[in-house]
Amino acid sequence: MSEHRPMPRSSWLFPTLAVLLFAAVTAAGYIFEPSAGGLMFAAILLVVLFGTVFAAVHHAEVIAERIGEPFGTLLLTLSVTIIEVALIATIMLGAKAVPTLARDTVFAVVMIVCNGLAGICILVGGLRYREQDFRVSGANLYLSMLAVLATITLVLPNYTLTTPGPFYSAAQLGFVSVVTVILYGVFLYTQTIRHRDYFIREAEGTSDHAAPASGPAMLLSVMLLLVSLLAVVLLAKKFSLVVDAGAALIGAPSAFAGIVVALLILLPESVAAIAAARKNDLQKSINLALGSSLATIGLTIPAVAVAAYTLEKTLVLGLEDREIVLLLLTFLLSMLTFGTGRTNILFGLLHMVVFAVFVFLVFVP
Template identity: 50%
Template sequence: MARAPTSRIPLHTALLPPAGVAAWLAFGQAGLEPLALLLAAILLGNVLAAVHHAEVVARRVGEPYGTIILALAVTVMEVGMIVALMLTGDPNPSLMRDSVHAAVMLVVHGLAGLCIVVAAIRHRQAEFRVEGANAFLAVLIPLATLVLVVPNFVVSVPGPFYSPLQLGFVSLACLALYGAFIFIQTGWHRDFFLPAGGDSAPIAPPSGRIALASLGLMTLALLSVVTLAKALSPAVLEGVRAAGAPVALVGVIVAAIVLMPESGAALRAAAANRMQSAINLALGSAVACIGLTVPTVAAVSWWLDQPLELGIAPGGTVLMLLGFLVAIITYGTGRTNLLSGIVHLVLLAAYVFYIFAP
């Protein structure tokens, strides 16, 4: 039996997008530090509002277009934040590398680990489809390797950089892999990503009026996120420097903000014993992060004539590949338990620790 469709728009998701644009117009370019916390709160609210409205539109249009809309909404937010920081102060060629690396580690270990622990505490063991989890890993592992590891070993350009030709090829490869994954997920093998018993309570689509209003509010919310990110960029960079933290922490902040809405949805799904939905949300966000963000930011960097430092350090490479090996073991049985969740959380802790103590 279908659950009731969305019949109204929550008030806060309707008020936050115009409030974000108004705040940016009024204060965003003034550089007033006392307002930084207020602008940050409005930005985070608009991240949540944008994803909410994207989900409403996605339910209206159905698959595969709904998945594409959700991915594009998250990508616009991440790209907007990265480009805003790229345009602020001194060039930061490693920003995209740090944010993509952080997104992979936060998803594979942080979000997935928390989902496994929550499901284990509530239900002891959680079941999911091995085929779906393996499909995510089959795309995520080569994407992460091509973007974050291979640049350290090519010889056309010294250092952890790609030549323009190589970066163009990798960008096309990311798009091709993401497109092929979307085709499989929404077409030929859609059942790989559904619960074993099917969707017992599908969500009925919202009305056309609600969907159209959400489309407009989603666009406004994304505009608010991008503009407020640009306004807050100097404060973020200055705060990281003032705290004596590594610059790589900026990438972690960007990734955490972008992943925040999907994290809440994934944890709720895990608590309700819907581990397949939690995996779809968690690993799907990492696949979209690399598959769509890297080509977009690469195009912007070419237009701005700014290099992109992509290769991660040897220690980070070992830790990331170890994480993928553990993920293969975790998702290879179709069941998760508390131990596997704790292992993933320990690996996340190691990643964060080595940012501050490389």
């Protein structure tokens, strides 16, 4: 086992820049506008924001090496959920009402990770190793949870009678929020304690990973991870203004904002999952991809529901018919892909095609 890698400069530089950027624009009272100066600010903001998210990835992985799997994967997933809730709440509950943002973001997350990210990981692993193995028992638990939570949060609101349209009444939204939190809590217990072996590779083999970080190094990563998450939350409002201006500039549909938010918050899972697939650890890739979808529905929907109810904002959850068809296709394909315990490049290509259809229909419905 080799010595632990030194901390990259970017892992502390970008969180620092993010905090300084927030302090500067707050002190100056800067308000973003789509001008030449505004475009320069948008570019700087996006670079700093993306760099800060990548820094969060690094520190979460350092901590994960110390605490082991699946707790390390769980830490990364929960960290991203914090970012997700902050971004959705900031945009949806701002001055301009965006009642469909939570729905669009959650649906985009499911489509990105279950089709785009899963497809890339399977394709990358298949091209390099022909076939890759994983635990079917863990994948089945992920898919069972996803099917139930996605149905009661994104599909069922279209068919309730108390409140017409793609809405839940206050009582229904409260009940569904409590149920999703309970289910997710039981799943975490199953994943980390009761059936931990379902989510770990059967044969670990030899490892060329660096040694786990020392105690002081891990404490530093914990602090920098918290700073990174805080910085993203602080810059969420400025980011929302940039997204709105960009969507208006290119004439993008309302779902575009949900995709942008989903892409930003999924950077940690994407980087870690693709890297794991390249190292022939598809089990970790599945934990990251499917786990992020599960956390998005199980934690984000209840959190946004509480915020919407408290601030008396409308929350649209029901998907449109074509989106329901894509959701059902995704679950059907996922059950076939993860039902054998072995994958190949064709499975990966199929998932990527479904993802391409999703993106195309956003702009050409």
